Amino acid sequence: MTALRVALIGAPNSGKSSLFNTLTGSHQKVANYPGVTVERRAGTVLTEAGENVYLVDLPGLYSLNDRSLDEKVSREILTGVHETEEQPEVLVCVINAANLRVHLRLVLELKSLDIPIIVALNMHDLATRDGIEIDVARLSEELGVPVMTTIAVKDSGVKALKEYLSRDASAYAKPTGKPADTTTRALQKEAGRITKLVTIKEGGQHKMTRLLDSVALHPVAGIVLFFTMLFFMFQAVFSWAEGPMDFIEGSFAALGEIVATYIPEGILRSFIQDGLIAGVGSVLVFLPQIIILFTFILILEASGYMARAAFIMDKLMAKVGLNGRAFIPLLSSFACAIPGIMATRTIANHRDRITTIMIAPLMTCSARLPVYTLLIAAFIPNIKVMGYFGLQGVVFFGLYMAGIISAIIVAAVMKKTITKGALQPFLMELPKYQLPRLRHVFLELWQRVRAFLRRAGTIILYAAIALWALTLYPRAPENAPEADIYYSFAGMIGRALQVIFAPLGFNWEISIALVPGMAAREVAVSALGTVYALQGDEDQVAQSLATVLQSAWPLPTALAFLAWFIYAPQCLATLATARRETNSWGWTAFMTGYLFGLAYLISLIVNITATALLN
Amino acid sequence: MTKYLCDLKVGDQSIILGFDTSRVEDQEFAIDLEDRLLEIGFEEGLDVEVLHKGTFGGDPLAVKIGTITVALRKMEAAAIILGEK
Numbered sequence: 001m002t003a004l005r006v007a008l009i010g011a012p013n014s015g016k017s018s019l020f021n022t023l024t025g026s027h028q029k030v031a032n033y034p035g036v037t038v039e040r041r042a043g044t045v046l047t048e049a050g051e052n053v054y055l056v057d058l059p060g061l062y063s064l065n066d067r068s069l070d071e072k073v074s075r076e077i078l079t080g081v082h083e084t085e086e087q088p089e090v091l092v093c094v095i096n097a098a099n100l101r102v103h104l105r106l107v108l109e110l111k112s113l114d115i116p117i118i119v120a121l122n123m124h125d126l127a128t129r130d131g132i133e134i135d136v137a138r139l140s141e142e143l144g145v146p147v148m149t150t151i152a153v154k155d156s157g158v159k160a161l162k163e164y165l166s167r168d169a170s171a172y173a174k175p176t177g178k179p180a181d182t183t184t185r186a187l188q189k190e191a192g193r194i195t196k197l198v199t200i201k202e203g204g205q206h207k208m209t210r211l212l213d214s215v216a217l218h219p220v221a222g223i224v225l226f227f228t229m230l231f232f233m234f235q236a237v238f239s240w241a242e243g244p245m246d247f248i249e250g251s252f253a254a255l256g257e258i259v260a261t262y263i264p265e266g267i268l269r270s271f272i273q274d275g276l277i278a279g280v281g282s283v284l285v286f287l288p289q290i291i292i293l294f295t296f297i298l299i300l301e302a303s304g305y306m307a308r309a310a311f312i313m314d315k316l317m318a319k320v321g322l323n324g325r326a327f328i329p330l331l332s333s334f335a336c337a338i339p340g341i342m343a344t345r346t347i348a349n350h351r352d353r354i355t356t357i358m359i360a361p362l363m364t365c366s367a368r369l370p371v372y373t374l375l376i377a378a379f380i381p382n383i384k385v386m387g388y389f390g391l392q393g394v395v396f397f398g399l400y401m402a403g404i405i406s407a408i409i410v411a412a413v414m415k416k417t418i419t420k421g422a423l424q425p426f427l428m429e430l431p432k433y434q435l436p437r438l439r440h441v442f443l444e445l446w447q448r449v450r451a452f453l454r455r456a457g458t459i460i461l462y463a464a465i466a467l468w469a470l471t472l473y474p475r476a477p478e479n480a481p482e483a484d485i486y487y488s489f490a491g492m493i494g495r496a497l498q499v500i501f502a503p504l505g506f507n508w509e510i511s512i513a514l515v516p517g518m519a520a521r522e523v524a525v526s527a528l529g530t531v532y533a534l535q536g537d538e539d540q541v542a543q544s545l546a547t548v549l550q551s552a553w554p555l556p557t558a559l560a561f562l563a564w565f566i567y568a569p570q571c572l573a574t575l576a577t578a579r580r581e582t583n584s585w586g587w588t589a590f591m592t593g594y595l596f597g598l599a600y601l602i603s604l605i606v607n608i609t610a611t612a613l614l615n
Numbered sequence: 616m617t618k619y620l621c622d623l624k625v626g627d628q629s630i631i632l633g634f635d636t637s638r639v640e641d642q643e644f645a646i647d648l649e650d651r652l653l654e655i656g657f658e659e660g661l662d663v664e665v666l667h668k669g670t671f672g673g674d675p676l677a678v679k680i681g682t683i684t685v686a687l688r689k690m691e692a693a694a695i696i697l698g699e700k
Contacts (some may be wrong), residue, residue, distance in 0.1 A: 062654040099683050102656045184650045188658055203682070210666075213684075217667035217677055253653060311686050315671045318688070423644040425691055426675055427655050430684040 003054040004169050005086060007077065009110065011103050012060040013431040015122040019094055019152040019481050020057045021443050022163070030447045034084055034583075035555050038073045039345060047166035048159070050110065056085065062102070064109060067349045075350035076114055089169045091117045092161070094152070097132050098432070100199065104191035108179050109518030116172035119147040120161055124242060132203035136204045139198040144176035209304075209432045215307045226312045229305075230331065237289050237335045239342035244288035251283030258595065261473070270472065271465075279464020279519065280457070287452065289366075290339045293332055294448050297343055300328075306346065307428055314426055319414030320408050323349070323426055326356040330407070333363035334598045337574045342448060351419040355411055357582055358591050360576055362407040362567070370522040371565050372399055378546035379558040395562075402566050406598070418590075451580075457490065461571045467519050485530050490515040503566070503598070505557035505607040521570045560603040566598035620663065620678065620695035628664045631657060631680075632698035639694055648694055655694060656680050 008023075010016035012087045022027070024043030033040045041057035046405040058077065059070035066072045072081065079088030093110055097101035105245045110117055139148040151157025179187060191266065213404060215221050256273045263269040310324030317324050325347045333340030340360045347353040355544050378393045467490070485491050494512030501511050517524030525545070549558070569575055569592055579588040619638070623629060634652060655665075657680060658687040660676060667677040674689045 028697040057657075063650075064646070067651075098658070101658075101681065102683070105654070184653045188653055192658065209684075213677070219668070223670055242658060246650070307686070311669065311677065314675050314686075315669050338685065344640065423641050425644070425648065425651055426686065426688045427651055427691060428686045429655060430677055430686050571625070 002167065003052045004090065004167075005088045006045075006053055006055050006090045006092055006165060007058055007088035008055060008092050009078075010079070010105070011062050011096075011099075011106055013099070013429050014060070014094045014096045014103055015152040016057065016060055016094040018437070018440055019120060019122065019150060019158065020055070022152055022155060022158050024055060026065045026443065026445075026446070028443075030451070033073055033082075038069050040085075042581060045162065045165065048163045049166035051166050053165050056088065060259060062106065068348065070348065072464065075444075078110075078115065088115065088304070090165070090172050091115050092120050092165075093123055094120045094150075094259065095115055097134055098130065098203070099429075100134070101188075101192055103144070104194055105184075105187045107145070107550055108187045108190055111144070111175045111178050112182055113176060117145045117175050118161070118164060118172075119143060119145055120150045120152075121155050122152050122516045123157075130203035130206055133199075133201035135198045135200055139194065142194045142197060153440065163350050172518065197223040198282070206432045207350040213430070213432050215304065217311060222308070222312055226309060229300075229309075233293070236296065237292050241288040245285050248285050249281065249286065252277055252284070255281075271468065274472075274554055275465045275468035276461070278414055280461055284453075286336055286338065287449070290334050290452055291445065291449060293335060293339050294343075294445055297328060297332070298444050299436050299443045301346065302434075302441055304433045307430050310343075310428065311430070320411040320439045322352050322355060322411060323347075323424060326352060329356055330360060330363055333360040334366060336365050336367070337361045337363065337571070338452070338577045339448075341574070341577045342451070344581065347423045351415075351421045354422060354582060355414050355419045357578055358414060358587070358594075359407040361410050361569055361571070361578075361591070361595060362403045364403045365521075365571075367571065368565055369398075369520040370525050372396060372562065374525055374546060375549075375558050375562050377552075378549045384434075385442065398561060399566060402563075406567070410594070410598075464519060464574075467516050471516050483531055485512060485516075502530070504603040505554065505559045505605070506561070506564075507553070507557070510557070510561060511551070517570050518572055520573065521565060524565075524570065554611075555614065556607045559610050562608040563603045563606040564599045567595050567602060569595040618697045619693050620665075621676070621692035622699060623665045623697070624661075625665050625668055628629045628662060629697040630699070631659055631661050632696045633659055634694055635696055636694045639690060645694070648691065650690070652695065655685055656683055656684070663695075663697070672678055 008016060008020055009422050020041065020043070023045045025588050027045075028041060028043030038059060043055050043057075045055050047053055049232065056075045056077070061068075061071050061074060064071055064075045064078070066075060076082035077082055077085045078091070091110060091113075095107060107117065107119055120142075121134065121139070123132075123134075134146050137150060143556040146164070148161050150161055179190060216225060256277050259269060259272050263272065268552065290533075297306075299308065304402065306325075306328070309328065312324070313327040314324035317326050326344070328346070329340045329343040331340075332343050337360045340363065341357050343358045344353050344360070347356060376392050376395055380395050383391050385391050385394060442567050469489075470493070471485055471488050471490040473488055476482075476484040480487060486495075491512050494515050495508050497514070498506065498511040500507045501514075505512075509528065513524050513527035516527045528549075532545065532552070553561075575588055575592060578591050582588065619628070619635075620629075620631075634649045634657075636648045638647040639648060661680050664679040665676055666679050669675050672689075675686050676689065676692055677684055677686050678692070
């Protein structure tokens with residue numbers, strides 16, 4: 001017997017994701033539907049009878065109009081015309097007892113599909129605490145479909161539903177009494193009528209939510225709370241992650257040492273040590289930051305605060321044509337664009353999400369810091385300006401601001417051109433606050449971590465190996481006057497690029513360092529060390545490098561190099577993440593192209609202006 | 616004079632009388648605004664109360680409709696006609 005195909009559907013905040021997590025546990029897979037950014041979640045449910053049920057979690061939506069990609073994909077699946085996803089045999093529609101009127105309308109709309117429906121009435125413990133009472137038998141009778149009460153977050157709360165799903169596909173009856181008039185208003189009226197009939201006790205206001213909102217949405221206190229929370233979150237991302245990151249770095253270094261003792265000097269050792277271990281290590285080192293950041297984001301999301309954060313930031317984000325939900329992903333990108341881009345999944349609108357992904361790499365990530373620190377220490381005098389501020393600090397701040405301002409301009413231009421579209425309504429339900437379930441947070445976190453690890457193990461690994469080979473081959477001739485890398489393919493590419501980079505004031509040493517620097521921005525520092533034939537670890541190289549660079553580079557070159565790093569997408573992992581999340585090579589190419597283009601243009605302007613001013 | 620949801624102050628209560636999406640400047644946006652408002656829970660005859668307003672320019676608004684709270688922009692609230700309670 002083939003597994004019963006079941007689709008889970010429900011409005012946002014109905015408790016659908018919790019129910020999905022409770023039903024499938026860790027037996028789930030998150031990916032995208034082919035060609036679109038709509039997230040596809042599917043998993044298997046082991047029923048009471050020991051049968052496997054295939055469960056696909058459709059995006060949360062209020063209706064099946066083809067207004068958003070989510071709605072379009074869902075409609076295609078439900079009507080059986082989707083190219084890869086088969087039409088489900090049974091629908092489980094999740095409705096929340098606390099918002100019957102709105103959620104029942106979706107049930108009524110689904111009835112016209114001619115697929116057997118089971119309504120899962122989510123009697124979240126909040127509903128009972130609020131004193132809501134519903135006549136379930138009457139509800140089932142009025143709807144013409146079976147209704148099961150569930151408590152989405154508890155294993156015991158889904159037992160009846162699991163039992164019900166262990167039947168054969170033919171055992172489910174199609175809904176009776178299809179609505180004659182399927183306009184939104186007519187369905188709404190009917191939903192309202194049924195709600196009145198079946199509600200025994202309406203339940204009071206959720207007092208805790210009112211109380212918390214009086215602070216979280218307060219014009220002053222709300223903003224203070226929001227920024228305090230952010231400050232704490234970023235403090236955590238940077239300081240808590242430090243230990244684990246050092247540990248990972250140390251482990252990979254130790255692993256390299258072990259390899260060195262067992263494998264004789266040569267190609268194989270170099271491949272394993274410098275290619276495999278160093279390559280994967282340089283990406284895995286971001287894992288602690290990703291885990292901490294997502295733990296925060298998921299807790300904020302599950303508790304209901306994220307919707308409030310979007311409320312607080314909406315006015316500001318609206319100025320660049322985005323909505324409040326784009327703020328957190330952009331902010332995350334200050335740590336690293338990879339989790340930032342991954343966090344854009346909370347943005348429902350496709351165009352807004354693409355715009356946010358495209359500007360995320362302009363936020364100054366932590367990998368740029370080694371580059372900035374090196375050049376500022378080498379070229380910006382440590383003096384005070386306006387008697388108060390250190391010039392080095394001012395330049396540092398300027399680099400951050402340049403990224404932010406550029407992002408605002410790029411977003412504004414994109415929203416007027418390529419991601420242009422009808423204004424998106426902000427309309428959003430503010431869910432009741434609740435305590436996040438550990439299990440739910442953990443499952444969601446695991447999905448993100450797994451996606452990141454899979455990437456580190458595939459595309460990033462291949463890229464690291466390719467770069468390793470490029471910097472090693474062909475070998476330098478005996479007694480060569482320049483560093484080994486000069487004679488390698490990377491060196492050749494760099495020297496060829498120098499023709500292009502010459503107007504920016506970049507010499508061949510810089511051009512060569514930019515090639516391995518594609519692995520990650522900070523690699524450019526150690527690559528410069530290699531080119532200038534310096535030995536030692538990253539810190540030592542950086543220190544002596546500053547002295548070397550002072551005499552080797554004119555000031556305009558250094559400034560143009562800084563400008564280059566504000567924009568250039570010198571990070572294959574970010575590009576790989578953008579490819580995955582946009583599900584499009586076109587957008588990935590666009591991101592790469594516009595960032596390199598801006599980098600070139602701005603560096604050129606900086607070089608020409610600085611040279612003119614100094615003469 | 617007709618009153619709209621965007622005119623209410625924090626703490627004000629009223630009742631929804633209907634929708635007038637022609638008041639929204641961007642007509643492309645206005646096309647399905649009424650459907651969207653209905654879908655999220657706005658409906659004729661329901662009580663509304665403005666719970667909170669954003670810090671800058673009182674935008675967006677948080678509005679209580681029945682048992683739920685919905686956030687929306689002033690521009691969207693301008694399309695909701697209110698009646699006497």
